Amino acid sequence: MDDTLVLASASPRRKELLAQIGLEFSVRPSSVAETIKPAETPGDLVIRLSLDKARDIAGRSDISARWVIGSDTVVVCDGQILGKPADHQEAAAMLRQLSGISHQVVSGYAVIDRRQQIERTEAVSTKVHFRQLTEAEIARYVATGEPIDKAGAYAIQGIAACFVSGIEGSYTNVVGLPLCRLTLALKELGVPLVI
Numbered sequence: 001m002d003d004t005l006v007l008a009s010a011s012p013r014r015k016e017l018l019a020q021i022g023l024e025f026s027v028r029p030s031s032v033a034e035t036i037k038p039a040e041t042p043g044d045l046v047i048r049l050s051l052d053k054a055r056d057i058a059g060r061s062d063i064s065a066r067w068v069i070g071s072d073t074v075v076v077c078d079g080q081i082l083g084k085p086a087d088h089q090e091a092a093a094m095l096r097q098l099s100g101i102s103h104q105v106v107s108g109y110a111v112i113d114r115r116q117q118i119e120r121t122e123a124v125s126t127k128v129h130f131r132q133l134t135e136a137e138i139a140r141y142v143a144t145g146e147p148i149d150k151a152g153a154y155a156i157q158g159i160a161a162c163f164v165s166g167i168e169g170s171y172t173n174v175v176g177l178p179l180c181r182l183t184l185a186l187k188e189l190g191v192p193l194v195i
């Protein structure tokens, strides 16, 4: 086993976030199916899926890295969990639901230290407030294609920044990884960080 780190994710946003803090890592997307179990809380869901993704990669016979990170993000609005929209129609419906109110973005992470056989997981929540959106704005935003692979049908780091009047909590958590909390866990597991 070597002293390297693998990000078990297909998300370009997560890759950018880890690169932003100067971490050295490779990327291996997992093939875990993202299903919601009945009566599962958002926190339980993102922790379960983060662990599934990290374990999927950590268990592969060709992985020699010591540490593996998995993650998952959902939007929670009026008690309802919103994942990625299936199509433009569902994206528009999600944006209508988010218009003019606050919602939570919940991201989970799981870090596996294969050498010490330790798993660390946590769910982090950020409150995001959207201004009122018009039907024309929703239609134009959906037509950009940006919502389609994003939980809750928007990207705060993209055009949807225009919709966000404020946030409470971690910004990077909304984009896909709670970097402040995650790096504390990485530090405890011996991952070499710039800071």
Ligand SMILES: Cc1cn([C@H]2C[C@H](O)[C@@H](COP(=O)(O)OP(=O)(O)OP(=O)(O)O)O2)c(=O)[nH]c1=O
Binding pocket: 008, 009, 010, 011, 012, 013, 014, 029, 030, 034, 053, 071, 072, 073, 074, 075, 084, 105, 149, 150, 151, 152, 154, 155, 156, 157, 174, 175, 176
């Ligand atoms: C709310 C929000 C979500 N997102 C993205 C982050 C995630 O990529 C995506 C949620 O889907 P996820 O299922 O968490 O992640 P993923 O399928 O893209 O990648 P993987 O499972 O392989 O790690 O939504 C943004 O980029 N910006 C935002 O503002």
